Amino acid sequence: MKRVSAILLSLALSASLCLPTLAAGISVDGKTVSDAEAVTMVPLRSVSEALGWTVTWDGSLPGARVETGQVHIDLTLGKDTYQTVSSTAIGMSAPFSLGAAPTMLEPGTIYVPAELFQVLLGNREGTVSIGDDGSVSISQSGGTQVISPLHQHETLAELRSTVGFDFPVPDAPAGFQVTCYQDIAGTMAEVRWSDDVQEICYRVSRGGDGISSDNSGDYTVYAESGTLDAGGTTVHWRGQDGRIRVAVWTGNNLIFSIRAAEGLTQTQVAQMVQETL
Secondary structure, eight states, rough: OOOOOOOOOOOOOOSOOOOOSSSTTEEEEEEEEEOOOSSSSSEEEHHHTTTTTEEESSSSSEEEEEEEEEEEEEEETTTHHHHESSSSOBBBBOOOSSSOOOOOEETTEEEEHHHHHHHTTTTOOOOOOOOOOSSSSEOOOGGOOOOOOOEEEEEEEHHHHHTSOOOOOOOOOTEEEEEEEETTTEEEEEEEEEEOOOEOOOOOOOEEOOOOOOSOOOOOOOSSSEEEETTTEEEEEEETTTTEEEEEEEEETTTEEEEEEEOOOOHHHHHHTTTTT
């Protein structure tokens, strides 16, 4: 598997981002996206969203789909085979390899070869470059400015107004404090809490047709999964070592999810879910 040390992404952003810790010195066209420890790949979701693309999971694919508006690609964890499909016409590329498969290097984060973004940006020269020190720079051809789909808000009221729908927000477990209110592309609300150990991410979006509507952004194939009942609502969860890392549920035509880096107990998750009913 390829080794990439420091990661530096370039792409113009109009606002600072409140992202999970991912890779050291990530920025887009010069502005910081996130901080994280460099590993073998670049983080799929944060880079894709910074480019204005969407990353989704249909509940069955053991990976994720990236949609650029021009093409989409389905990524499978552990499989070094890629194929782009046109989103505007009939056609697809031949399968190709990038020398490394999409992989989980930390809970909730898929990493992919930086070269994937070269392909998704149309294989235009200069869109992706890797420095001698292992740093990676990704930019739009011709200096096109990309507006970040992530926008922070000072208050919960501002966030609700931006997404255009009301939604409940549960209390986090004891010891957690709110660190971020933000919307994703004006359609999804996100609230983050943190303590000295981990971060909890709570998301709400319109919709709600069961587990296939997973808006958590966590594509990890965890060792454990199941359901729990919270006040009559069925919650689908995934995790390991007896801790819930991801919980997804629906209600009142909304999709809800909780993502916790180190996991929560079933009691903690059930309490948070009941506060949204």
